[in-house]
Amino acid sequence: xxxxxxxxxxxxxxxxxGTILEAIARPEVVTEVTLQPVRRYGTDAAxxxxxxxxxxxxxxxxxxxxxxxxxVVPSPFSSAADLRRLRPLDPDRDTPYVLEAVxxxxxxxxxxxxxxxxxxxxxxxxxxxxxPSRNFxxxxxxxxxxxxxxxxxxxxxxxxxxxxLRSQLDAGASAVQVFDSWAGILTPRDYATLVLPSTRRxxxxxxxxHPAAPRILFGVGTGELLASMAASGATVIGVDWRVPxxxxxxxxxxxxxxxxxxxxxxxxxxxxxVADEVADVVERAGDAPGxxxxxxHGVLPETDPGILAQVVDLVHRTGRAGVGRL
Amino acid sequence: xxxxxxxxxxxxxxxxxGTILEAIARPEVVTEVTLQPVRRYGTDAAxxxxxxxxxxxxxxxxxxxxxxxxxVVPSPFSSAADLRRLRPLDPDRDTPYVLEAVxxxxxxxxxxxxxxxxxxxxxxxxxxxxxPSRNFxxxxxxxxxxxxxxxxxxxxxxxxxxxxLRSQLDAGASAVQVFDSWAGILTPRDYATLVLPSTRRxxxxxxxxHPAAPRILFGVGTGELLASMAASGATVIGVDWRVPxxxxxxxxxxxxxxxxxxxxxxxxxxxxxVADEVADVVERAGDAPGxxxxxxHGVLPETDPGILAQVVDLVHRTGRAGVGRL
Numbered sequence: 001x002x003x004x005x006x007x008x009x010x011x012x013x014x015x016x017x018g019t020i021l022e023a024i025a026r027p028e029v030v031t032e033v034t035l036q037p038v039r040r041y042g043t044d045a046a047x048x049x050x051x052x053x054x055x056x057x058x059x060x061x062x063x064x065x066x067x068x069x070x071x072v073v074p075s076p077f078s079s080a081a082d083l084r085r086l087r088p089l090d091p092d093r094d095t096p097y098v099l100e101a102v103x104x105x106x107x108x109x110x111x112x113x114x115x116x117x118x119x120x121x122x123x124x125x126x127x128x129x130x131x132p133s134r135n136f137x138x139x140x141x142x143x144x145x146x147x148x149x150x151x152x153x154x155x156x157x158x159x160x161x162x163x164x165l166r167s168q169l170d171a172g173a174s175a176v177q178v179f180d181s182w183a184g185i186l187t188p189r190d191y192a193t194l195v196l197p198s199t200r201r202x203x204x205x206x207x208x209x210h211p212a213a214p215r216i217l218f219g220v221g222t223g224e225l226l227a228s229m230a231a232s233g234a235t236v237i238g239v240d241w242r243v244p245x246x247x248x249x250x251x252x253x254x255x256x257x258x259x260x261x262x263x264x265x266x267x268x269x270x271x272x273x274v275a276d277e278v279a280d281v282v283e284r285a286g287d288a289p290g291x292x293x294x295x296x297h298g299v300l301p302e303t304d305p306g307i308l309a310q311v312v313d314l315v316h317r318t319g320r321a322g323v324g325r326l
Numbered sequence: 327x328x329x330x331x332x333x334x335x336x337x338x339x340x341x342x343x344g345t346i347l348e349a350i351a352r353p354e355v356v357t358e359v360t361l362q363p364v365r366r367y368g369t370d371a372a373x374x375x376x377x378x379x380x381x382x383x384x385x386x387x388x389x390x391x392x393x394x395x396x397x398v399v400p401s402p403f404s405s406a407a408d409l410r411r412l413r414p415l416d417p418d419r420d421t422p423y424v425l426e427a428v429x430x431x432x433x434x435x436x437x438x439x440x441x442x443x444x445x446x447x448x449x450x451x452x453x454x455x456x457x458p459s460r461n462f463x464x465x466x467x468x469x470x471x472x473x474x475x476x477x478x479x480x481x482x483x484x485x486x487x488x489x490x491l492r493s494q495l496d497a498g499a500s501a502v503q504v505f506d507s508w509a510g511i512l513t514p515r516d517y518a519t520l521v522l523p524s525t526r527r528x529x530x531x532x533x534x535x536h537p538a539a540p541r542i543l544f545g546v547g548t549g550e551l552l553a554s555m556a557a558s559g560a561t562v563i564g565v566d567w568r569v570p571x572x573x574x575x576x577x578x579x580x581x582x583x584x585x586x587x588x589x590x591x592x593x594x595x596x597x598x599x600v601a602d603e604v605a606d607v608v609e610r611a612g613d614a615p616g617x618x619x620x621x622x623h624g625v626l627p628e629t630d631p632g633i634l635a636q637v638v639d640l641v642h643r644t645g646r647a648g649v650g651r652l
Contacts, residue, residue: 135590135591135626136591137591137594137626137628140589140591140592140594140595141591141594141595144592144594144595144596144599145595145596145599184547184568187567187568187570187589187592188568188570189570189606190589221510221547221568223549223550223568223569224549224568224569224570224573241513242510242513242514242547242549242550243549243550244513244514244515244550247550263466263513263516264461265461265462265463265466265467266466266470266513268463268466268467268470269466269467269470269471270470270471273470273471280515300461300463302463
């Protein structure tokens with residue numbers, strides 16, 4: 001459950017008052033807030049506390065994360081000259097705090113740690129739009145007006161994600177999750193021709209260097225992209241709450257596991273409604289070839305932690321699907 | 327093309343500086359801005375210039391439309407007592423300016439006029455959330471915590487939409503379109519159990535009073551809801567750009583026409599890319615049982631009107647699908 005910790009009082013206490021990028025640069029903070037939801041809920045895996053802009057910020061592109069807004073880029077990516085602002089990532093030198101936090105977590109955790117990176121389209125959208133976007137007009141215009149530049153940008157971002165994920169795996173993560181959260185804004189055709197190729201390379205290279213590590217790919221509103229995503233080389237596809245998991249299985253095919261997909265907003269409903277929805281998710285997911293129970297998107301800040309604890313407990317009692325089990 | 331006029335210079339000139347609700351109260355302004363895109367682009371139908379909150383505002387619920395934001399509700403709907411703020415609509419007394427504008431358009435237009443109303447979920451979301459929402463947590467919490475109150479609210483809003491659409495048809499509109507724009511935020515299960523029943527009643531009553539008028543139902547991100555929407559009594563389902571129209575046809579079945587679905591952001595691409603996408607939409611739509619070529623959502627403000635004129639012209643030249651033809 002991405003952001004599972006962010007609704008917890010102990011999260012706010014550990015985070016302090018700095019920005020999220022400042023917190024991410026402090027391994028003891030990252031370790032603590034990554035552990036908190038595991039400790040409180042007893043999930044079967046932990047997701048590394050990070051942000052999708054960490055690699056681009058670390059190579060000096062010029063990006064910050066504004067509280068309540070998200071990533072903001074004062075000088076957006078607009079031409080080939082901006083590619084120079086995306087030099088290769090040297091994880092030991094550029095993000096030593098990430099590696100230190102992963103190593104600390106490896107010692108503390110009794111469940112697998114899932115490494116974290118943003119997907120190329122979603123990271124690119126922030127760089128090109130200059131911040132969160134409603135209609136993604138600039139990034140779409142770039143993709144169609146200058147497909148060569150788009151290709152170069154996507155490849156650079158793929159290299160950054162690859163270097164970061166490999167370093168997390170080398171430091172002790174057991175799996176990876178790529179958050180291409182906003183890919184669902186694209187037509188299936190644009191996703192297949194303009195985003196899938198770099199995603200496919202990312203997973204192929206990870207499969208070569210770390211063949212045993214499960215590879216999860218997640219996005220919101222991706223109902224029509226699931227077949228493409230299943231062809232990316234990911235071994236698990238995360239699905240939001242819009243697509244029932246039996247239908248998602250149908251689209252991703254028999255070789256791919258699914259992750260999801262309780263509507264986070266449903267967690268604000270009375271318990272009997274939540275329990276009924278959890279049962280529905282587990283039932284539709286079925287048994288094979290693997291299901292990671294999860295919310296369909298991040299935990300909403302208003303969520304009562306007690307309800308999440310009950311959800312995890314209920315899923316464990318069904319005995320049919322792990323909570324974050326890989 | 328909803329909001330097709332909003333990117334036109336002549337629209338800004340006609341609108342003047344008042345709020346949108348003030349503009350909607352002036353029949354000569356509504357007539358002019360409804361005509362503008364037909365005049366400029368030669369579309370085969372006109373969509374009545376309005377806003378989904380017109381009926382609730384007219385019965386005094388307390389709602390305004392803030393420029394650049396959308397509907398805002400200073401005192402949101404929160405309990406059964408608020409149902410009193412949603413008395414029945416008397417179109418002659420409450421919205422005479424709507425009827426006057428429809429009558430003026432009936433005289434001016436040589437193509438059909440499509441009447442306009444918001445769908446019950448989308449209008450309710452503004453009333454309950456207090457304005458535009460990202461996660462729709464309050465409305466979902468209400469739907470699940472107090473389904474009886476939700477039912478009563480949805481029924482009141484259905485009555486308002488029904489009265490408004492009937493009055494537009496009586497005054498000379500030839501068809502109706504219901505914009506349940508944000509329904510795609512719901513799970514298929516929630517849509518089917520909590521929204522479809524009132525939508526079904528709305529269309530059943532319209533079919534009884536105005537059997538010849540086509541009934542269009544539109545929402546964004548509704549890929550998984552299309553089968554339910556096709557069972558609503560609508561005769562045309564509007565589809566956004568995420569679902570290819572051949573797949574949409576498969577989901578809505580052989581008895582329903584489709585409307586859509588060029589990605590509005592694609593209109594910012596070079597013409598050869600746009601032309602290729604238009605051809606793809608027309609090809610996938612096929613011939614039967616009817617296709618209304620349209621964008622998949624509203625026209626983006628940055629759009630060059632010249633590109634839209636070329637799109638309309640290209641669709642006309644294919645000879646396979648009307649632009650707004652009913």
